[in-house]
Amino acid sequence: MRFVDEFRDADKAHALAAKIAALCEPGRQYKLMEVCGGHTHTIYKHGLEDYLPESITLVHGPGCPVCVIPMGRVDDAIHLASRPEVIMTSFGDMMRVPGSNGSFFDAKANGTDIRMVYSPLDSLKIARQNPDRQVVFMAIGFETTAPSTAMTMLRAAAEGLTNFSVFCNHVTIIPAIKAILDSPDLRLDGFIGPGHVSTIIGCRPYEFIARDYGKPVVVAGFEPLDILQSIYMLMLQLSQGRSEVENQYSRVVPWDGNLVALKAIGQTMELRPYFEWRGLGFISHSALKVRETYAAMDAELLFEVPGVRVADPKACQCGEVLKGVLKPWECKVFGTACTPETPIGTCMVSPEGACAAYYNYGRMHRSRVPEVVQLGRRP
Amino acid sequence: MCLGIPGEIVELHPEQPDLAKVNVSGVRRLINIGLLSDDPPKPGEWVLIHVGFALSKIDEAEAAAAMEFLEGIGQAYEDEIAALRDSLIE
Numbered sequence: 001m002r003f004v005d006e007f008r009d010a011d012k013a014h015a016l017a018a019k020i021a022a023l024c025e026p027g028r029q030y031k032l033m034e035v036c037g038g039h040t041h042t043i044y045k046h047g048l049e050d051y052l053p054e055s056i057t058l059v060h061g062p063g064c065p066v067c068v069i070p071m072g073r074v075d076d077a078i079h080l081a082s083r084p085e086v087i088m089t090s091f092g093d094m095m096r097v098p099g100s101n102g103s104f105f106d107a108k109a110n111g112t113d114i115r116m117v118y119s120p121l122d123s124l125k126i127a128r129q130n131p132d133r134q135v136v137f138m139a140i141g142f143e144t145t146a147p148s149t150a151m152t153m154l155r156a157a158a159e160g161l162t163n164f165s166v167f168c169n170h171v172t173i174i175p176a177i178k179a180i181l182d183s184p185d186l187r188l189d190g191f192i193g194p195g196h197v198s199t200i201i202g203c204r205p206y207e208f209i210a211r212d213y214g215k216p217v218v219v220a221g222f223e224p225l226d227i228l229q230s231i232y233m234l235m236l237q238l239s240q241g242r243s244e245v246e247n248q249y250s251r252v253v254p255w256d257g258n259l260v261a262l263k264a265i266g267q268t269m270e271l272r273p274y275f276e277w278r279g280l281g282f283i284s285h286s287a288l289k290v291r292e293t294y295a296a297m298d299a300e301l302l303f304e305v306p307g308v309r310v311a312d313p314k315a316c317q318c319g320e321v322l323k324g325v326l327k328p329w330e331c332k333v334f335g336t337a338c339t340p341e342t343p344i345g346t347c348m349v350s351p352e353g354a355c356a357a358y359y360n361y362g363r364m365h366r367s368r369v370p371e372v373v374q375l376g377r378r379p
Numbered sequence: 380m381c382l383g384i385p386g387e388i389v390e391l392h393p394e395q396p397d398l399a400k401v402n403v404s405g406v407r408r409l410i411n412i413g414l415l416s417d418d419p420p421k422p423g424e425w426v427l428i429h430v431g432f433a434l435s436k437i438d439e440a441e442a443a444a445a446m447e448f449l450e451g452i453g454q455a456y457e458d459e460i461a462a463l464r465d466s467l468i469e
Contacts, residue, residue: 196434
């Protein structure tokens with residue numbers, strides 16, 4: 001408890017809130033984007049918006065790997081999994097994401113062999129146990145997760161496993177941030193940088209945001225005081241006319257990232273020319289595919305994948321939510337037709353999605369709700 | 380799968396240097412520590428675990444805070460621990 005109080009102290013939170021308020025220029029509106037879904041979660045769980053002046057708006061970014069998978073990719077995966085020789089393995093988070101003909105769970109209920117795994121490494125044991133089947137791992141995630149897939153491929157190669165492959169859907173965060181910066185829909189003042197992604201890529205890849213776009217970036221931890229501290233650091237930069245990359249989460253994030261992880265990714269994967277993101281459309285060099293030297297582990301080469309594009313359901317406005325243009329409660333189906341039990345869009349499926357965070361913490365409309373303030377010492 | 384969960388290294392695998400047994404909220408499982416091969420964790424040290432891989436070393440204060448954050452988010456964390464319990468890493 002002593003440890004936790006260090007990150008949750010209500011007095012410190014109020015002190016930071018006062019310092020943040022003091023940095024606001026009268027009449028100026030500030031929009032800060034938290035890129036990572038984990039941060040969105042902290043913000044709503046602790047009602048952090050209630051600590052901020054009205055002139056600061058937190059905008060939720062695209063950093064939820066489940067949310068950005070387009071429907072067509074789900075359909076492709078189910079098509080692959082439905083081959084009789086294939087066992088598909090997937091993280092649990094992916095199982096409820098709707099494709100145009102249902103989710104992995106629906107396909108599984110209809111007899112398709114899709115198995116939930118905790119780690120890509122679990123797929124190797126399944127492959128060893130089923131030498132006459134092809135085990136295909138549904139790889140999703142940002143740079144946080146890509147090294148795990150890469151290390152699993154290296155392990156499979158070292159073992160000489162020939163019935164393991166990867167359906168690669170790994171995405172990279174920097175091109176998505178760039179797409180948002182280039183989008184005319186939204187004017188942002190700064191970024192709360194993702195925590196776990198940065199343990200891998202470090203802080204340098206964000207430098208272009210500060211240098212070329214003149215916006216400050218602060219890589220942040222996941223505790224409520226981390227987020228408030230990061231907002232303070234952003235506001236301080238803005239008030240001093242600076243735009244730099246700063247690391248608030250240095251107790252976990254090394255400035256240069258994890259070189260072993262980056263090397264493993266580079267060995268096994270390469271950038272795709274383009275990839276479709278749900279809501280954001282096609283973004284150049286924004287995703288990874290299996291490198292040619294590991295072609296024997298590339299499910300897209302081993303099996304025929306239809307590659308059909310499927311438009312999102314008309315009612316669903318996940319795209320606008322992912323870009324931060326709409327708040328979840330501004331979507332017409334939010335909390336009515338679309339709930340965590342019956343999700344229409346990915347933002348409501350994933351526990352990291354902005355819509356799920358809003359729904360679960362009772363943010364159903366614009367007004368700030370003082371009762372949700374939970375930050376502080378517990379009894 | 381998005382979560383980073385803290386675990387304490389209990390013992391290193393005697394034959395496979397990439398593997399270590401960790402304790403996460405009383406659940407003991409093998410994880411891969413290969414991403415930390417530049418500075419491998421030792422028994423008693425804490426790591427942040429993501430989908431069966433240690434991503435970075437953390438100190439005990441960070442671990443306690445991360446754990447309480449995770450316990451507070453409810454279902455997603457319970458799902459993660461259940462998945463870890465079922466993991467097949469060897």
